[in-house]
Amino acid sequence: MRTLVEVVARAGPGGRTVLPVVRASGQLAVRRTGPSTVHLVATAFGPLGGDYAEVRLVVEAGARLAVRTVAAAVVLPARGESPPSVQRVRAEVAGVLDLRAEPTVVTRGAAHHALLHAELDDDAELTATEQVQLGRVGEEPGRWTGTTRVERAGVPLLHTTVGLGPGAPAWLPPVAPRAYASTVHAGRALDRATGTDAVRLPLERGWVATAWGDRLAATLGRLALLEGAAPVEEAL
Amino acid sequence: MTAALLTLADSRLPAGGHTHSGGVEQAIAAGVVHDPRSLEVFLRRRLTTAGATAAGLAAAACRVVRSPGDSGPPGDDPAPGGAARDGLARLDAEADARTPSPALRQASRQQGRGLVRVGRRAWPTTLWDELPPHPHHPLALGVAAAAAGLQPTDAAQAAAYLAITGSATAAQRLLAMDPITVATVTARLTSDVDAVAQHAVTQHAADQPGPDPAWLPADTDPLLDLLAEVHAARDDRYFAS
Numbered sequence: 001m002r003t004l005v006e007v008v009a010r011a012g013p014g015g016r017t018v019l020p021v022v023r024a025s026g027q028l029a030v031r032r033t034g035p036s037t038v039h040l041v042a043t044a045f046g047p048l049g050g051d052y053a054e055v056r057l058v059v060e061a062g063a064r065l066a067v068r069t070v071a072a073a074v075v076l077p078a079r080g081e082s083p084p085s086v087q088r089v090r091a092e093v094a095g096v097l098d099l100r101a102e103p104t105v106v107t108r109g110a111a112h113h114a115l116l117h118a119e120l121d122d123d124a125e126l127t128a129t130e131q132v133q134l135g136r137v138g139e140e141p142g143r144w145t146g147t148t149r150v151e152r153a154g155v156p157l158l159h160t161t162v163g164l165g166p167g168a169p170a171w172l173p174p175v176a177p178r179a180y181a182s183t184v185h186a187g188r189a190l191d192r193a194t195g196t197d198a199v200r201l202p203l204e205r206g207w208v209a210t211a212w213g214d215r216l217a218a219t220l221g222r223l224a225l226l227e228g229a230a231p232v233e234e235a236l
Numbered sequence: 237m238t239a240a241l242l243t244l245a246d247s248r249l250p251a252g253g254h255t256h257s258g259g260v261e262q263a264i265a266a267g268v269v270h271d272p273r274s275l276e277v278f279l280r281r282r283l284t285t286a287g288a289t290a291a292g293l294a295a296a297a298c299r300v301v302r303s304p305g306d307s308g309p310p311g312d313d314p315a316p317g318g319a320a321r322d323g324l325a326r327l328d329a330e331a332d333a334r335t336p337s338p339a340l341r342q343a344s345r346q347q348g349r350g351l352v353r354v355g356r357r358a359w360p361t362t363l364w365d366e367l368p369p370h371p372h373h374p375l376a377l378g379v380a381a382a383a384a385g386l387q388p389t390d391a392a393q394a395a396a397y398l399a400i401t402g403s404a405t406a407a408q409r410l411l412a413m414d415p416i417t418v419a420t421v422t423a424r425l426t427s428d429v430d431a432v433a434q435h436a437v438t439q440h441a442a443d444q445p446g447p448d449p450a451w452l453p454a455d456t457d458p459l460l461d462l463l464a465e466v467h468a469a470r471d472d473r474y475f476a477s
Contacts, residue, residue, distance in 0.1 A: 156333035169284030170457035
């Protein structure tokens with residue numbers, strides 16, 4: 001199943017943001033839920049192994065866009081030999097983009113690839129949070145691979161691939177977390193900071209914070225300690 | 237396989253690698269590494285993340301300074317029109333993006349500088365002049381491989397191998413482990429080293445028609461970032477990283 005979501009945010013009169021393009025096909029619907037907020041709504045169970053979803057976001061200069069989802073995405077394996085499901089987010093940002101989906105839960109036998117590729121103008125602002133739980137309660141973990149590439153004015157700011165779950169390279173006892181959360185921010189600088197199973201690293205006019213653990217709620221709590229300033233959404 | 241590759245990957249090459257533990261000093265302090273079994277797990281982790289990323293960058297750097305398609309020994313003429321210099325500058329930016337930890341960036345650039353210092357003397361060629369000042373270690377390794385007449389695959393191999401040997405030696409010293417045991421652990425990982433190096437080269441070749449370095453391997457391990465930053469803040473450490 002192929003899913004395509006496209007949203008364009010443009011500066012409107014009086015400093016407001018207008019959304020000239022809001023469209024979706026496949027397994028996601030998109031609803032405008034605030035002056036500059038859209039929610040993605042799953043219209044089918046899944047994603048299933050083999051599903052491909054692409055989310056194209058354009059935030060023009062002077063515009064703001066917050067992207068949310070209404071519920072956790074539960075990744076399920078296809079029958080038989082299940083290929084991974086793939087979600088690719090492609091963002092071109094000159095304004096302010098705040099991306100925070102509800103958790104991705106990767107069930108036993110499923111594999112999910114999440115890709116975020118953000119191309120920022122020099123003074124664009126980005127906050128993108130990823131939340132992952134491997135396995136439902138009492139269930140064996142699935143596999144999750146997340147690649148994040150953020151470029152500012154054509155220069156790579158951050159490019160990392162993290163693999164989690166059985167068989168993933170950096171998922172070996174004693175450090176094989178079932179929960180993982182990470183936020184990358186471009187806009188304001190924060191210095192390095194460390195916590196229990198959590199680390200924040202400085203980027204040029206930005207930062208990336210990562211936390212991991214057994215349970216997502218506690219992991220998000222430790223991530224929040226490193227996220228410093230109030231999230232962008234409160235300003236929208 | 238040539239003796240040049242053996243020389244490049246030899247721990248006796250005085251490039252300064254012996255002052256770095258590749259995170260293993262802090263892994264021991266944190267209780268993550270305490271015996272041969274846990275050392276092997278740590279080395280495998282490091283190999284398949286930081287090692288894979290370094291291998292991709294080293295191979296790309298080697299390719300950039302060699303004339304494209306050239307399989308013979310390199311001349312002193314780098315790719316024309318400043319292409320080698322621009323290519324290496326781009327790769328250095330890609331290495332930065334793949335190394336957000338300030339402690340790991342510093343460790344990489346220190347080791348890069350150390351390798352340039354010995355490489356310039358060991359394999360004199362103008363290729364070295366194409367590197368940015370204080371290059372990341374994988375870039376210096378790629379240029380060293382080219383200067384020594386080696387192929388991108390060799391550069392990847394050296395990068396992947398060096399990703400574990402420094403840590404193995406450091407663990408041996410810090411835990412007073414039996415050298416034969418540590419050598420055995422390292423030897424057990426050699427087929428994984430080959431696989432990582434091969435993947436780093438083929439992934440690049442398969443996915444890119446041209447030399448776009450944007451989608452080189454970027455495998456990372458947040459645990460190594462955390463260990464590196466905690467380690468850098470300590471004032472009682474033996475190793476620089």
